[in-house]
Amino acid sequence: MKRDSILSLISTLIVIIVGLLIGLIVLLASDSNQAFPAFWTMISFGLRNMRNVGDVLLGATPIILTGLSVTFAFKTGLFNIGAAGQFAFGGYTAIYIGVQFLFLPPPLRIICSILGAALAGAVWGAIPGLLKAYRNVHEVITSIMTNYIGMYLLSYTIQNTIFDINRTTTTRMPDDSNLPSLGLNYIFREPLGEGYRASAVNLGIFIAIFLAILVYIILDKTKFGYELKACGFNKDAAKYAGINQNRNIVFSMMICGAIAGIGGALIYMNGTGLSMTALPLLAMEGFTGISVAFLGLTNPIGVIFSGIFVSYLFLGGARMQPFGFSLELVNIVVAVIIYFCAFVLVVKTNIGKIFPKSREGE
Template sequence: MNAKERNTDVFFLPLIAIVLGLALGAVIMLLGGYDPIAAYRALLNKAFGSMYNFGETIRQITPLILTGLAVAFAFRTGLFNIGAEGQFLVGSLASLYVGVEWTFLPTVLHAAAAVAAGALAGAFWGALVGYAKAKRGVHEVITSIMLNWIALFFVNYMVKTFFLPAGQQRSVAVAETSYLNIPFVTELFSNARLSFGFVIALLCAVFFHYYLFRTKGGFELRAVGFNRHAAQYAGMNVNGGIVRAMAISGAFAGIAGAVEVLGVFHYQSVLTVSPGYGFQGIAVAMIGGTAAFGTVLGAVLMGILTFGAAGMKFGANVPPELVNIVIALIIFFLAASGIIKPVTRWFRARKQRKEAA
């Protein structure tokens, strides 16, 4: 298979998996006595039926882009970052601290500092995983999963100890100077919780692609991921590359946590369970083929499905849990790509026959 055919598969495999997942989900709805057309129509109406819902859909997409980029970046460098959830949480805590305490900064600088704090906290949490892998040989999946739980309890402890008013379940609010919300955009989308975080997420996707494929550092990280022994033989710093890759990956997830605190809630809740954005990021990265642009599209799909699920319940009386089945089916078809690769080969052979004729 040449490079052009591989690129074609990268585009068509996720597309076919999405179509098959939606189609099989429709069959399951029919078997359950539900109208799939009404269900999908209600889902889309919930996601795009008003300016408020449209803004909330974008708000749902934003953290999924960032956590998806976190997972995809690590995967591109030969690593599995299952710790985006923990990196998301520590990023939210760091941005909360700066948003509450650094009130001496003017508006734009305060927001930028709070986002940077989230990125640095997430990078530090990711670098811990990279260091354990590089220096001690501990597999990153084990370390990152363990650090997810540590992050959850650590963030809860810090919020309860330093930021929680008596008798409340959420912290004091960050200062308005740290908000990522833009007033005229908020008014345009009927007070939806849409913020500048969406632009930040898109800029992170641009950075992802540019750094990996247009810089020497990105080339070294990809080389380490492809074959660390060959990279070491070529004189590259393999251990340093592992730590750097996990730090950048964690920074994306940390920014996601900062965006949620500064642009959506303006406080940090005491959590009994993790919010789940880090784990959803794994699915987003898979759907997007671990590419920057593909991850953005995967987040768009996931955001529409998850936010629109409520519309299926109230608009078509379809249990919103069926959306999770559809998402699982899409991931299944992606993971079992051998099932759908014959379809892409058939389309390719058909195109070649037409060109030959």
């Protein structure tokens, strides 16, 4: 096990370096004069001051959760492409409660928002789960479909419920419906003129980390996790052992949905005034979650770090625009880096071959 962890770490570092180099090549091909300063900005921006560090954590919060959602599904033998839809449902529900449930005191309202988001995500995740378990329809197909159904359904619902017609988004939530910053604004800030400018990083990052640890405990330490993983690793053996697979598939998809839904809540409650658009658009965080999950080697704790890494790249990448690189190109570069990072398992297997271990088993 120890050797395995070391191998994982080394191979993750290798792919990140290779990915960054390839990203640099893309930049060079696009504009060789500006490539180096832009590249330097991308890889250093997130650490330039404490506010940026805070922003990295802020950006990491939702994608840690979508990544966690995909990870949880993957560990139980399912591929959750539906995180985008579950995320959006969670987000909408959180905003709805934040806007409409003003009769609740703020702390209670926030808790309700998060729980409501979890419930909404779980319901939306249950649909592919039920179809998979009882009708044997592949969850990838159904979760792609529920993403689109959810997208249009939400677009319609927003326009008929909490719609801000001027911005074509959801109504802005009152400030006390947002997550508290817990004093993080005193740590993650940069001096600006007389005062400071603080990052909006808040309670959300702790919730994300807490959930990652919770998922780790459920999967590795409990009877439920034993069953879920057995189904994921070998569903025939799970059936042989008398484990009720169908029930577990539904539970597993509901948990995935709940996690992604909370991700949706945390992003719209982060206090930056972000609102949900009424345009039919898929939540990109749902798909970024897939990269985050695999970059984190589908390990709940690994996902915390990969989420932070991806957020770091996005934040720094966006800063390449002043160097004349269009947003599209920035996204290509970031995507290329993440894409290469997906080779982490290939690299790991190969280094494993170069440094063979002593034969086990016999």
